[in-house]
Amino acid sequence: MAQMTMIQALRSAMDVMLDRNPEVVVFGEDVGYFGGVFRCTEGLQAKYGKTRVFDTPISEGGIVGVAVGMGAYGLRPVAEIQFADYFYPASDQLVSEAARLRHRSAGDFTCPITVRMPCGGGIYGGQTHSQSPEALFTHVCGLRTVLPSNPYDAKGLLISAIENDDPVIFLEPKRIYNGPFDGHHDKPVVPWSKHPLGEVPEGYYTVPLESAKIFRPGQDVTVIAYGTMVWVAEAAANESGIDAEIVDLRSLWPMDLDTMVESVKKTGRCVIVHEATRTSGFGAELLSLVQEHCFYDLEAPIVRVTGWDTPYPHAQEWAYFPGPERVGEALARVMEAS
Amino acid sequence: MPMDRRSPLRLHVPEPTGRPGQLTDFSYLHLSPAGAVRRPQLDTPVQKTGDLCYALVRVLDDDGQAKGPWNPKLSPEVLKQGLRGMVRTRVFDARMLVAQRQKKISFYMQSLGEEAIGTAHSMALGPGDMNFPTYRQQSLLLARDDAPMVEMICQLLSNERDPLKGRQLPVMYSYKKLGFFSISGNLATQFIQAVGWAMASAIKGDTRIASGWIGDGSTAEADFHTALTFAHVYRAPVILNVVNNQWAISSFQAIAGGEGSTFAARGVGCGIASLRVDGNDFLAVYGASCWAAERARRNLGPTLIEWLTYRAGAHSTSDDPTKYRPADDWERFPLGDPIERLKRHLIAIGAWSEEQHAAMQKEVEAEVVAAQKEAERFGSLADGHLFSNSTMFDDVFEDVPDHLRRQRRQLGV
Numbered sequence: 001m002a003q004m005t006m007i008q009a010l011r012s013a014m015d016v017m018l019d020r021n022p023e024v025v026v027f028g029e030d031v032g033y034f035g036g037v038f039r040c041t042e043g044l045q046a047k048y049g050k051t052r053v054f055d056t057p058i059s060e061g062g063i064v065g066v067a068v069g070m071g072a073y074g075l076r077p078v079a080e081i082q083f084a085d086y087f088y089p090a091s092d093q094l095v096s097e098a099a100r101l102r103h104r105s106a107g108d109f110t111c112p113i114t115v116r117m118p119c120g121g122g123i124y125g126g127q128t129h130s131q132s133p134e135a136l137f138t139h140v141c142g143l144r145t146v147l148p149s150n151p152y153d154a155k156g157l158l159i160s161a162i163e164n165d166d167p168v169i170f171l172e173p174k175r176i177y178n179g180p181f182d183g184h185h186d187k188p189v190v191p192w193s194k195h196p197l198g199e200v201p202e203g204y205y206t207v208p209l210e211s212a213k214i215f216r217p218g219q220d221v222t223v224i225a226y227g228t229m230v231w232v233a234e235a236a237a238n239e240s241g242i243d244a245e246i247v248d249l250r251s252l253w254p255m256d257l258d259t260m261v262e263s264v265k266k267t268g269r270c271v272i273v274h275e276a277t278r279t280s281g282f283g284a285e286l287l288s289l290v291q292e293h294c295f296y297d298l299e300a301p302i303v304r305v306t307g308w309d310t311p312y313p314h315a316q317e318w319a320y321f322p323g324p325e326r327v328g329e330a331l332a333r334v335m336e337a338s
Numbered sequence: 339m340p341m342d343r344r345s346p347l348r349l350h351v352p353e354p355t356g357r358p359g360q361l362t363d364f365s366y367l368h369l370s371p372a373g374a375v376r377r378p379q380l381d382t383p384v385q386k387t388g389d390l391c392y393a394l395v396r397v398l399d400d401d402g403q404a405k406g407p408w409n410p411k412l413s414p415e416v417l418k419q420g421l422r423g424m425v426r427t428r429v430f431d432a433r434m435l436v437a438q439r440q441k442k443i444s445f446y447m448q449s450l451g452e453e454a455i456g457t458a459h460s461m462a463l464g465p466g467d468m469n470f471p472t473y474r475q476q477s478l479l480l481a482r483d484d485a486p487m488v489e490m491i492c493q494l495l496s497n498e499r500d501p502l503k504g505r506q507l508p509v510m511y512s513y514k515k516l517g518f519f520s521i522s523g524n525l526a527t528q529f530i531q532a533v534g535w536a537m538a539s540a541i542k543g544d545t546r547i548a549s550g551w552i553g554d555g556s557t558a559e560a561d562f563h564t565a566l567t568f569a570h571v572y573r574a575p576v577i578l579n580v581v582n583n584q585w586a587i588s589s590f591q592a593i594a595g596g597e598g599s600t601f602a603a604r605g606v607g608c609g610i611a612s613l614r615v616d617g618n619d620f621l622a623v624y625g626a627s628c629w630a631a632e633r634a635r636r637n638l639g640p641t642l643i644e645w646l647t648y649r650a651g652a653h654s655t656s657d658d659p660t661k662y663r664p665a666d667d668w669e670r671f672p673l674g675d676p677i678e679r680l681k682r683h684l685i686a687i688g689a690w691s692e693e694q695h696a697a698m699q700k701e702v703e704a705e706v707v708a709a710q711k712e713a714e715r716f717g718s719l720a721d722g723h724l725f726s727n728s729t730m731f732d733d734v735f736e737d738v739p740d741h742l743r744r745q746r747r748q749l750g751v
Contacts, residue, residue: 025541051541057571062530062564069470069534069548072519075541089560096524097531103733105512105520106502110736142734165736210739254739 004200005192006177009151010040010116013158014078016204018048021076024162026053028063028080028116037082038118038177064090067113068097071167077113078162084119084171085131098167099142114161114168119147120228120275121307122175122185122321126314132227132276132307137169138253138285144209145252147171149230150180150197153250156207164209173227181228182235183323212256214263218245221269221334224260224286226252229273229322236327242335244271252282260286261293268299269334273327278306300337303330352592354584356664364672366597367646368392369616372399373406377625380633384611391602391612394646397621402682408625414689420461420620421684421695423481424453424677426702430480430487431651433706434494438508438655442718443494447509449474451650451668452583454620454676457481459549459579462627463517466546470519470532473509474581474649475551479518486513487706491713496724499716503725503732526552526559529578533568536576536634547634549577555586555594557601566608566642575634577627578605578642581617583649588662605642617645618673620680646673727751 004012017024026041026048032055035042045053056063060081067077081087087094094115101111121130137145144166148154154172161168175181179191192198215230220243223233230248237244245263249255264270270290272283283304290302305322313320356362375393378386397409412420431448438446449456456477463469469478479485492499494508502512512520519535522528532550539546552562557580569576580601584591595601605612611633615626623645630641650668652659664670684690717723728751731742738746 025538057564057567059564059567061560062568065527065530065561065564066534066537066568069531069536070538070541072531073468073535073538073542075538092524092527092561093530097522097527101520102736104502104506104510104522105514106505107733108501108512108514109520144735254735254741257740 001199002202003193003198004151005179005198006151006154006172007038007040009155009200010158010172011042011044012200012202013155013162014041014044015047017159017162018044018052020204023074023076024052024078025070025075026078027056029056029058029082031055031080036080038174041080060086060088060090061093064093064098064115067115068093068101068111071111071113072101072109076162079113079115081115081117083129084117084133085128087117087133094143094167095140099140102166103142110165111167112165114158114170116170116172118174119171120173120175121312121317122181122228124314124317125312127311130312132274134171134252134276135280135282138282142167144168144254145171146209146250147173147227147252148250149173149176149215149227149248151192151200152197153207155200156205157209157250159204160206160209163206171227175228176231180231183232183321184235185318207250209251210254210256212250212259213248214245214259215248216244216246218243218267220244220267221271221331222247222263222267223271223273223327223331224249225273226250227275229275232322232324233273233327235324236331239324240328240331242331244331257289257293260290264290264294265297268297270294270298270302271305271327271330271334272302273305273322275307275322277309278304279309281306300334303334305330352590352597354590354592354663356667358660358662358664360664362664362667362670364670367672368394369672370394370396372396375406375408377407377629380629380636381638382611384606384609387611388606391600391606391614391644394614394616395622395626396616396619397625398619398679398683402679402686404621404683408622410621410625410628412621412624414684414687416461417680417684418690420457420481420624421677421680422698422702423457423461423477424620424680425699426485426706427453427457427477427480428677429702429706430476433710434491435655437494437710441720442714443508444496444719445508445655446494447473447654448651449476451675452581452617452647453477454623454680455581455617455645455647458620458623459627462624462631463549466517468517468519468535468546468548470528470535470548470550471521472528472551472553472581473521473523474553476509479511479513479516482516484516486516487709488712491710492716495713495718497713497717497719498723498725499713500725503729505730525556526561529565530561530568533565533574533576536574537568537572540572540575545635547575547577547631549579551579551581553586554580554582554584554591554596554601555589557604558594566605566610569640570609573637573639575637576640577630577634578610578640580642580644581647582644583647585649585653585659585663587653587657600644602642602644610640610642612642612644614644614646616673617647618676618679620676621683648673
């Protein structure tokens, strides 16, 4: 075991896979010599050479397009989009190509690619460095979407993603790259080096896809969350004194429905939390699923806590970010209803 | 400058030189005589190939004589094989067009007039090389001796032997084992994928090369320009083919940016050796394809080739070209009919005759008729002999996840 930040854990996952599997290649803007703007690929080019870890032109459509071609050849590309906010030029390659290649060719060609991208706010990134576009991916049939909340899961899930034969969108909440963030932006950040979930095996291990985790067991209400919001929900539960059970989805789609449904059936109440904008957000899908599968066990209406339906603001960041106070209010509201 | 001395600005919207009822002025094509264009060394620096993208590489002249440095000097046997491949493509297209009119097939796209390009290119590539075609490169498959004609027709019929299980529109074939990547239908996406495949081959130290295909119209897409950039940056072993057949549905090639420039010229600007070639000249296509393939194999980098040709038929069975271009355009197109031109050459060198041609045509027709008959035994979209509805839930992912199992149950299959 070693103590790792999420950045180090992600790098370790790529290191392990580059070492284990000669078909793995890693590329993206600034990921080669420099090691990525968030340093996730630092040292990998020096270790594995320029033809396995390299820089690309500033072209997200090109990055994903060549990844699809490499996957069709038989490689296992791991492509980085520098910020999730920049993936839009690659939409056609992800939606029309990567996601559908296996189906449209009846398995003649497959697309075993992983596309990593940092997402989420809380770093004063403004509207172009803060977005959480997960619902744009979960809506696309044929894509897998994964979003870890801590270094241990990040490494295990990234290894699973790279080994998976389907295209995987791997979203990395950049606000928790260096330490868990509970939404109290005015308090000092606890680094992963002081957190048990920063303990990460140095070698190979996996965290399975389509498997959620009970992050915090509780009896009164189920909070469904992922990424940074898992930590925000934990703070809200601790501060409100409400015994919330927090489900960390980890894989957004395809998802582990059973863990979520079992928890809501047990508590009878449900709060869904995400940082992304509200309307047609992934929370809408989660809410529908809870309604379809748990309606007769519910004691109160389901409540969503999300970002507002506005672009992510720069100066007003903390009014936008759904912090522990907003989550706490939602918890109180579902507890009052009967 | 005072305001009153400025003239009003004008927006230029390009027009073809002929519309229905008019005679097209084909001088915009800027042709070179057969044999007139130089053939540079394979390792010529890109900046010294600029002239080639404004000229036109041609080998066959109007009398059927092969001329100049691009003549691949093929044996009569190989030429006859090429002729047969082109005729097979044309006969296949004609039969399938009829089958579409008979409502056996929902949709079809012919390649009439463009048969030389895929046929000669396919013969110039080697085993294991991978094409990333558009929907009009069926000759890449049909020119092969092992053309899977029955399966292809099953795909067109969407029947119970369709290798793609009814998931794709007719003509969107996928044949990995024959070096033919799955056709998307979203334009231009395959161009950058071809570069990625070629990069992968180079990363692995393989010897196989890729060949990407695009039409004049979709060179306007970002993926075209992205492909040129990546191909140049990584010196990818790829051939970048632009089939300039003058028309993108009803839009003339000038609407994609062909006016006053050439599509080949895009390549040189990106640092890629580029050729402009007579696409209706089997020998020129073969010669240029070999030059580009050899450059790729020797790690000399990508080559862009603009194939000048004419889309003789409708864009698809849903299109009526008489609405937007002169009906006699193809008869008047100065590069002629690729089949007639190769036939004339074979006759001129004493290796072929009208009788032999008629006999070959008959043989090929029988071959296609037999394939169609065989394929129709397995049903069609019209008669409902399809893959079962439950199969649509397969291959979305490697395994069928829970939510798709639930949806499949809901459908009751």
